[in-house]
Amino acid sequence: MESSFGLLLVLLTLTIIHIVQAQDQQGFISLDCGLPPNETSPYKENRTGLLFSSDATFIQSGKTGRVQANQERKFLKPYRTLRYFPEGIRNCYNLSVFKERKYLIRAYFLYGNYDGQNTAPVFDLYLGPNLWAKIDLQDENGTWEEILHIPTSNSLQICLVKTGMATPLISSLVIRPMRTGRYTTESGSLKTYKRFYFNKSGSGLLYSKDVYDRIWMPRFEDEWTQISTALRVYNKNGYDPPDDALKNAATPTNASAPLTIEWVSENLDDQYYFYAHYAEIQDLQANDTREFNFLLNGQKLYMPSPEVPKKLRLTTFEGMSPITCNGWECNLQLIRTKRSTLPPLLNALEVYTVIQFPQLETDESDVVAMKNISASYGLSRINWQGDPCFPEQLRWDALDCSNTNISTPPRITSLNLSSSRLNGTIATAIQSLTQLETLDLSNNNLTGGVPEFLGKMKSLSVINLSGNNLNGSIPQALRKKRLKLYLEGNPRLIKRPKEKIPVAIVASVPVAIVASVVIVVIFLVLRKRKSTIVQGIPLPPRTSTENDSSFANKKSKRFTYSEVVQMTNDFQRVLGKGGFGMVYHGTVKGSEQVAVKVSQLSTQGYKQFKAEVDLLLRVHHTNLVSLVGYCHEGNHLALIYEFLPNGDLKQHLSGKGGKSIINWSTRLRIALEAALGLEYLHIGCTPPMVHRDVKTANILLDENFKAKLADFGLSRSFQVKGEPYDSTLVAGTPGYLDPEYYRTGRLAEKSDVYSFGIVLLEMITNQPVINQTSENAHITQRVGVEINGANNILEIMDPKLCKDYDIKSASRALDLAMSCADSSSSKRPSISEVIQVLKECILCENSRIRNNRGLESEDMNVDLDSSETLMAR
Numbered sequence: 123m124e125s126s127f128g129l130l131l132v133l134l135t136l137t138i139i140h141i142v143q144a145q146d147q148q149g150f151i152s153l154d155c156g157l158p159p160n161e162t163s164p165y166k167e168n169r170t171g172l173l174f175s176s177d178a179t180f181i182q183s184g185k186t187g188r189v190q191a192n193q194e195r196k197f198l199k200p201y202r203t204l205r206y207f208p209e210g211i212r213n214c215y216n217l218s219v220f221k222e223r224k225y226l227i228r229a230y231f232l233y234g235n236y237d238g239q240n241t242a243p244v245f246d247l248y249l250g251p252n253l254w255a256k257i258d259l260q261d262e263n264g265t266w267e268e269i270l271h272i273p274t275s276n277s278l279q280i281c282l283v284k285t286g287m288a289t290p291l292i293s294s295l296v297i298r299p300m301r302t303g304r305y306t307t308e309s310g311s312l313k314t315y316k317r318f319y320f321n322k323s324g325s326g327l328l329y330s331k332d333v334y335d336r337i338w339m340p341r342f343e344d345e346w347t348q349i350s351t352a353l354r355v356y357n358k359n360g361y362d363p364p365d366d367a368l369k370n371a372a373t374p375t376n377a378s379a380p381l382t383i384e385w386v387s388e389n390l391d392d393q394y395y396f397y398a399h400y401a402e403i404q405d406l407q408a409n410d411t412r413e414f415n416f417l418l419n420g421q422k423l424y425m426p427s428p429e430v431p432k433k434l435r436l437t438t439f440e441g442m443s444p445i446t447c448n449g450w451e452c453n454l455q456l457i458r459t460k461r462s463t464l465p466p467l468l469n470a471l472e473v474y475t476v477i478q479f480p481q482l483e484t485d486e487s488d489v490v491a492m493k494n495i496s497a498s499y500g501l502s503r504i505n506w507q508g509d510p511c512f513p514e515q516l517r518w519d520a521l522d523c524s525n526t527n528i529s530t531p532p533r534i535t536s537l538n539l540s541s542s543r544l545n546g547t548i549a550t551a552i553q554s555l556t557q558l559e560t561l562d563l564s565n566n567n568l569t570g571g572v573p574e575f576l577g578k579m580k581s582l583s584v585i586n587l588s589g590n591n592l593n594g595s596i597p598q599a600l601r602k603k604r605l606k607l608y609l610e611g612n613p614r615l616i617k618r619p620k621e622k623i624p625v626a627i628v629a630s631v632p633v634a635i636v637a638s639v640v641i642v643v644i645f646l647v648l649r650k651r652k653s654t655i656v657q658g659i660p661l662p663p664r665t666s667t668e669n670d671s672s673f674a675n676k677k678s679k680r681f682t683y684s685e686v687v688q689m690t691n692d693f694q695r696v697l698g699k700g701g702f703g704m705v706y707h708g709t710v711k712g713s714e715q716v717a718v719k720v721s722q723l724s725t726q727g728y729k730q731f732k733a734e735v736d737l738l739l740r741v742h743h744t745n746l747v748s749l750v751g752y753c754h755e756g757n758h759l760a761l762i763y764e765f766l767p768n769g770d771l772k773q774h775l776s777g778k779g780g781k782s783i784i785n786w787s788t789r790l791r792i793a794l795e796a797a798l799g800l801e802y803l804h805i806g807c808t809p810p811m812v813h814r815d816v817k818t819a820n821i822l823l824d825e826n827f828k829a830k831l832a833d834f835g836l837s838r839s840f841q842v843k844g845e846p847y848d849s850t851l852v853a854g855t856p857g858y859l860d861p862e863y864y865r866t867g868r869l870a871e872k873s874d875v876y877s878f879g880i881v882l883l884e885m886i887t888n889q890p891v892i893n894q895t896s897e898n899a900h901i902t903q904r905v906g907v908e909i910n911g912a913n914n915i916l917e918i919m920d921p922k923l924c925k926d927y928d929i930k931s932a933s934r935a936l937d938l939a940m941s942c943a944d945s946s947s948s949k950r951p952s953i954s955e956v957i958q959v960l961k962e963c964i965l966c967e968n969s970r971i972r973n974n975r976g977l978e979s980e981d982m983n984v985d986l987d988s989s990e991t992l993m994a995r
């Protein structure tokens with residue numbers, strides 16, 4: 123990493139000193155690891171004004187050290203001391219954070235020959251159960267690691283793990299809360315690779331110049347020219363790079379050449395995200411334009427329109443999906459468009475690599491229970507740090523964990539604390555280990571009774587309490603269960619009279635897990651056939667660990683997985699691929715046709731599934747696809763919809779799959795019906811919703827070609843007016859995605875109007891939304907050029923319509939489509955206004971049909987009064 127050396131010097135050494143006024147450091151955690159107890163904590167670091175504290179309360183193990191005296195002056199105070207870990211394989215910091223919030227996490231490591239051995243250590247750094255980085259301290263100036271990460275629980279475990287003989291160490295650890303909805307990834311977290319601002323001279327920009335404590339290094343190339351401004355560039359777009367980073371920019375000296383930034387990939391399959399920050403900082407003449415596109419390894423990156431820097435206002439280009447390089451070579455270029463009179467410009471650039479943390483942390487309630495058990499018995503085992511279950515080679519001794527599915531949190535299934543000198547009573551926290559199958563507390567000095575809760579733990583099948591000092595009697599709940607219970611060697615335990623307790627009690631009645639439904643079933647079966655062997659009744663489906671309550675009122679429409687298999691005839695006929703999984707044809711109640719969308723449980727899939735079920739429970743409209751039922755059983759998720767035999771609008775427009783090319787009057791009616799569905803979402807339901815994925819493939823057609831909107835997996839409520847940003851991930855389909863929403867992340871109903879405009883353009887022109895081979899890749903650009911080129915409407919319209927339409931209605935619809943697809947949301951009509959115009963188009967077209975064919979041919983005519991509309995006019 124070529125930038126790391128320079129960056130490190132800035133971090134560690136006292137290059138500039140300036141007094142910093144007090145700044146909000148809310149949520150910041152700044153640890154000076156190994157700060158001795160006789161030194162003031164917290165203290166203010168002179169260069170940045172950051173308040174550093176001792177790490178002593180965040181970790182229970184390790185010893186404190188200090189870099190060799192002759193090196194001390196080379197480094198800033200937080201890096202002079204360190205904590206090292208001679209004992210244990212894994213030693214962890216436990217930091218309190220907010221789940222689902224984004225953080226910048228940075229760790230520094232500086233050996234400084236603290237131990238006089240002159241041997242720099244090598245070890246691993248873990249984030250919870252996942253490897254974060256391999257640390258090699260050969261460099262005399264140390265090293266650092268930085269990521270942008272969203273914790274999956276409210277505590278963050280940062281662990282140093284021995285890989286050989288060397289003793290791990292750490293010098294400083296900092297955590298900064300970031301704004302959510304920025305630096306979003308499709309999956310994984312981001313590892314900082316480069317962060318530059320473009321200036322010929324200058325030094326690292328740090329906190330408090332950077333509000334998030336990111337570090338920006340200057341960079342400049344010979345073939346560039348620097349432009350500067352003394353004015354402040356408005357930088358509040360959520361990325362908020364420092365003011366000083368935006369006062370200067372690089373442009374290529376040869377104005378027609380691209381601005382090129384190159385780097386070499388460390389690994390061939392590394393994936394990158396980059397964030398390019400730019401603002402117009404020159405005074406432009408009236409006849410000047412500056413527009414450019416981004417190219418990666420010579421390929422144009424798709425954007426709805428070329429980039430146009432705004433005057434003294436920051437724009438950030440952010441990739442929606444990760445990019446990979448061409449072998450080892452990565453080449454990012456900004457290239458001006460033909461009509462641009464000025465070269466491209468860039469003020470600052472950030473490049474990150476994607477880092478995956480695939481292993482989920484152990485279920486949080488299991489971890490809390492283990493902490494409580496450990497504290498209750500005063501157990502202090504050096505290896506009981508970090509995640510209890512993973513990585514597997516560092517699993518806490520005494521435990522076994524379920525290891526079935528990487529996308530569900532591991533659960534503790536076995537606890538073996540035999541011969542551990544436990545005294546006192548059996549800890550009640552054990553009952554929180556709800557997936558526990560085996561419990562061994564044998565050969566301790568436990569006293570008190572055998573607790574009743576052991577009998578209520580659904581999964582528990584082996585309990586060994588032998589060799590203790592327990593008293594009292596055995597609770598009824600334990601006698602009933604089908605479990606192995608070992609109790610010998612507890613002289614004070616009262617055995618029930620007449621009933622001789624065997625070494626193992628093995629009861630044959632099924633477990634109490636059974637949900638009420640199944641209890642009823644058992645009850646009915648028992649009543650009907652008294653002698654039935656109850657063990658043959660299958661257990662109810664295992665429910666997911668996710669909170670199921672939101673589905674509770676949906677019970678009547680819930681299907682089991684085997685019913686889903688049956689209704690789809692073992693997933694025989696594929697209908698297509700939806701937002702979160704495959705869609706199959708199915709039949710319920712013998713005849714009713716359904717479409718079954720199936721997904722495996724993954725975090726993303728589950729979220730979309732839940733969003734869709736929640737939405738469909740609330741909304742009912744004739745132009746929205748309705749839900750017949752759903753299935754949520756273990757990892758199986760399925761949504762069962764009404765089946766629409768005529769497929770989707772996209773197929774009909776393309777004529778693919780044997781679908782017809784539909785005529786103009788039908789197209790207008792379909793557009794109107796889709797708009798009515800959207801209007802219902804926008805103003806008819808509470809809270810209002812945005813669909814977020816309006817496209818021709820999501821407009822389905824029933825047997826009468828009535829249109830219904832589908833795929834609500836991305837839908838959500840939009841925020842109240844006045845709130846600056848929506849913090850959710852920008853999502854949608856390229857080409858249909860509102861460029862304003864894409865840039866600002868601000869979610870509003872006008873984003874659906876934009877997508878609807880694209881749908882209309884497709885229906886009018888039958889051109890592809892994105893055509894990479896055309897200079898004007900996006901449909902709005904192509905149609906815009908045709909309109910400005912004063913092309914006849916007949917040349918713009920889909921030739922497959924064979925000029926069989928009313929010209930007035932066609933041009934009215936085209937104007938409507940273009941205003942819907944305006945890049946500025948304020949210029950777009952509301953969906954209700956769209957509906958009004960579409961109705962007028964339909965009236966024109968209807969009167970033409972009447973004139974042409976006489977009043978009989980009403981079949982394809984639209985009866986406006988029968989279309990439900992929400993607006994009273």
Ligand SMILES: *[C@@H]1O[C@H](CO)[C@@H](O)[C@H](O)[C@H]1NC(C)=O
Nearest residue numbers: 157158159160161162163188
């Ligand atoms: C802290 O104690 C160490 C010795 O234990 C001593 O060398 C050091 O000077 C002390 N620091 C302060 C600030 O008193």
Ligand SMILES: *[C@@H]1O[C@H](CO)[C@@H](O)[C@H](O)[C@H]1NC(C)=O
Nearest residue numbers: 165166167168169198199200
């Ligand atoms: C910070 O500056 C003050 C005076 O400016 C000085 O006394 C103090 O030693 C400095 N602290 C560090 C950690 O350099």
Ligand SMILES: *[C@@H]1O[C@H](CO)[C@@H](O)[C@H](O)[C@H]1NC(C)=O
Nearest residue numbers: 216217218277489490493508
């Ligand atoms: C980490 O700290 C939080 C509170 O700061 C605590 O609730 C949690 O139990 C701790 N976790 C571990 C594994 O020590």
Ligand SMILES: *[C@@H]1O[C@H](CO)[C@@H](O)[C@H](O)[C@H]1NC(C)=O
Nearest residue numbers: 127131135196260261262263
């Ligand atoms: C470490 O930093 C010093 C400046 O503080 C520099 O002179 C030296 O070359 C650096 N060493 C390495 C190995 O980069």
Ligand SMILES: *[C@@H]1O[C@H](CO)[C@@H](O)[C@H](O)[C@H]1NC(C)=O
Nearest residue numbers: 321322323324325366367370
């Ligand atoms: C950028 O460079 C100019 C001179 O080229 C210099 O005056 C300015 O201080 C630099 N900016 C920063 C933030 O270092």
Ligand SMILES: *[C@@H]1O[C@H](CO)[C@@H](O)[C@H](O)[C@H]1NC(C)=O
Nearest residue numbers: 374375376377378379380381
């Ligand atoms: C400027 O760049 C263009 C395009 O890359 C190139 O064709 C031209 O030769 C360059 N001119 C000079 C003087 O380098």
Ligand SMILES: *[C@@H]1O[C@H](CO)[C@@H](O)[C@H](O)[C@H]1NC(C)=O
Nearest residue numbers: 407408409410411462463464
């Ligand atoms: C723009 O106008 C200025 C005079 O106002 C002129 O000097 C310049 O050459 C023009 N530039 C272009 C690209 O036409």
Ligand SMILES: *[C@@H]1O[C@H](CO)[C@@H](O)[C@H](O)[C@H]1NC(C)=O
Nearest residue numbers: 493494495496497498550551
């Ligand atoms: C364990 O949890 C129980 C409640 O479940 C609580 O009363 C007890 O104080 C906890 N013990 C420890 C050591 O945290």
Ligand SMILES: *[C@@H]1O[C@H](CO)[C@@H](O)[C@H](O)[C@H]1NC(C)=O
Nearest residue numbers: 541542543544565566567589
């Ligand atoms: C139980 O406690 C007694 C003394 O109270 C001790 O002698 C014995 O070793 C203990 N047993 C175990 C298994 O720790």
Ligand SMILES: *[C@@H]1O[C@H](CO)[C@@H](O)[C@H](O)[C@H]1NC(C)=O
Nearest residue numbers: 499500543544545546547569
């Ligand atoms: C358990 O034993 C320790 C000493 O071995 C003693 O301090 C503690 O009080 C005992 N706890 C109980 C609940 O008896």
